[in-house]
Amino acid sequence: MTAEPKPTLYERLGGVYAIASVVDEFIDRIMADPRLNANPRVDAAHHRVPPPGFKYLVTEMVCWATGGPQRYTGRSMREAHAHLAITAAEWDAFVADFLATLDKFGVHGSERDELLAILGSTRDDIVVG
Numbered sequence: 001m002t003a004e005p006k007p008t009l010y011e012r013l014g015g016v017y018a019i020a021s022v023v024d025e026f027i028d029r030i031m032a033d034p035r036l037n038a039n040p041r042v043d044a045a046h047h048r049v050p051p052p053g054f055k056y057l058v059t060e061m062v063c064w065a066t067g068g069p070q071r072y073t074g075r076s077m078r079e080a081h082a083h084l085a086i087t088a089a090e091w092d093a094f095v096a097d098f099l100a101t102l103d104k105f106g107v108h109g110s111e112r113d114e115l116l117a118i119l120g121s122t123r124d125d126i127v128v129g
């Protein structure tokens with residue numbers, strides 16, 4: 001008997017349509033979060049960047065990072081966030097928003113843990129100090 005290969009995280013999440021739906025809700029949530037927009041640089045960028053393009057890039061990145069066939073075409077995390085001076089407290093608010101979105105879509109267990117690990121792996125490139 002040959003063991004079936006474990007489906008990728010991308011497949012277990014439901015592929016691009018499911019991931020794009022989660023990103024859509026998540027970006028709406030963070031762009032309106034007063035804890036994040038209290039940082040004037042984040043607030044300014046959130047009002048300058050058109051949400052559809054932002055959602056497109058984040059969807060591309062999540063699909064790529066979870067093992068999907070997409071390729072991320074945006075800037076590196078360090079390059080995209082260096083000018084924003086994001087603090088540890090802002091990072092924590094961002095993660096709380098992410099968890100609230102996963103709850104809303106019923107993403108639990110291993111999928112939730114694996115997504116949190118991917119998120120956490122970028123922290124040092126995004127948070128200053």
Ligand code: HEM
Nearest residue numbers: 036042045046057058061074075080086090091094119122
């Ligand atoms: C794992 C965590 C994060 C991921 C995966 C992520 C992903 C991205 C991506 C893909 C872009 C677009 C890059 C490009 O334009 O080429 C971006 C830009 C941006 N991100 Fe994040 N981000 C993260 C954390 C954060 C946090 C914590 C904040 C705010 C507190 C934030 C605020 C922004 C803003 C405001 C922009 C637009 C910057 C600009 O164009 O001036 N991000 N992010």
